[in-house]
Amino acid sequence: MTGFEVIQNTLVVCMHVVGLAMLLCTWRLLRGPTVPDRILALDTLSITAIAELMLFGMYLNSAIYFEAALIIAMLGFGSTVVLSKFVLRRDIVE
């Protein structure tokens, strides 16, 4: 087993593990008893989606997925801030 096969197999295993983590976050997002639980699950889901995209870019050996991961990071942070602000004040733009 060469080193290239080792890292390709490791990438496949890591993508499955991160996909399992995304499923767990989706479960908490759908079930969550309170609203901040759902916001936290959405934030964690965006972060794990970044990790999954970077792993997929390494697996295909292309740098295209970097832009998608950066956009997911920025939109995830913005949505978390806006949703928390809405829960806090019942108003976004004061």
Next chain:
Amino acid sequence: MITAIQIGLSIVLLFGCFFILVGALGLVKLSTFFKRLHAPTKASTLGVGCVLASSVAYHIFLGEDPQPRELLITVFLFITSPISAHLMAKAALSLLMETRPSLPGNERAEEEQLPPPEPVREQSLEGTDETFTANDTTR
């Protein structure tokens, strides 16, 4: 040499994915919201940090396009994850304040069918009023 780099990158990747899975498990298994808030911060710092660092090393050593652009995402996540965690904790606290717990000692008074304890501030105000009037009459 390249084989050693590939095996080292595999170990770093497995470490990061383990922490991402631990963060998601903590998000599911822990009991209250503030305990749940504690778990995914480990996933966002350690797990995604390890994955992005190994991605930088992969594209530098093994790919054709050696530019450390993934460090942008790492820096962005490290800056923004405490801010979002702080805002979520503030939102949960504001929801918690709506259901305010009863005053201490109230449940026992209800069991013994006593009248609820009078607020302290009104008593002190009345006392000060009486002393003022008493002083006025003596003068």
